[in-house]
Amino acid sequence: MSLPPQLVELAQLARARGARATPARLQVLSALRDASRALSHHDIEAALSAQPLDRVTLYRVLDWAVAAGLVLRTTDENRIYRYSLGARHEAHAAHAHFNCDDCGRVFCLDDVAPAPAMPAGFLAKRVDVAVHGRCAACGGCATHDEPLP
Amino acid sequence: MSLPPQLVELAQLARARGARATPARLQVLSALRDASRALSHHDIEAALSAQPLDRVTLYRVLDWAVAAGLVLRTTDENRIYRYSLGARHEAHAAHAHFNCDDCGRVFCLDDVAPAPAMPAGFLAKRVDVAVHGRCAACGGCATHDEPLP
């Protein structure tokens, strides 16, 4: 069983996490990698329509990928999960994300924003910073494209 | 049909917005006012179990209250709406919220955090800062939880 070249890398990713490199996983990861935006469950189903995947299997593959740290899951404004390939962000005391309004992708920002001042008596445990705008790939400010993280 | 004193104020609120001061609305607003935390649909149903309200009516009352700016609706980590009595916050270029992990209430922070540094080519349009922790009413500073580093 020789794998298409664009999938061997993904297969290694899966196996490196102690999981099987199944067609379902490779197809889903591949679809996410090729996507120009963060995909919903429906989007992925549509992208894989050539080789249909069971709804439940897709959910389980996505759960696995998120747990394995291969995929980032976000909740959009309509309370729908959207998935994008990307590194896991460990639980930080503070972390910052960039959400592209155009393609929906999520980027982890290296820079950690300082916590705003708290009113008296308030205890801040974690600060989530979500920056919304346009990423470089979508022409944020008409400069050079940056490679994806 | 005289109104209990604790409801007349709410009735005026409703009528001031061109809406009828119906029992359903007064009960829901009253429950939210008395709550020590942000309530989900279920929480409110439970709080009104003495005088049951149709599920749909509750959804519609809440939709109305949110649209009228009487109630703040947030989505919790499980993609469930939670409602709390409070003023509507208009769209800012940047705004900061404090979410209490204990009571679930949401507070608007006056202080606006500066945007973190953007990678080249990224355009930041809006920065949402969500601080999670414990509010003063829940004893934020009286605990031994680790503060931010």
Next chain:
DNA sequence: TAACGATTGCAACGCAGTTGCATTTGATGT
């Protein structure tokens, strides 16, 4: 108080995500 339109209750629906279980299959040891 009568009338009208806003509001409610009911029933049925839609959709995202989950669970249980029998079957299949990728990786491993021989």
Next chain:
DNA sequence: ACATCAAATGCAACTGCGTTGCAATCGTTA
């Protein structure tokens, strides 16, 4: 190459939040 077995899949049915359509009811205003 082949047998093995836990991991992964597919199917079916289910849960739970939220919505829609419509007829009946009720708050407000004249």
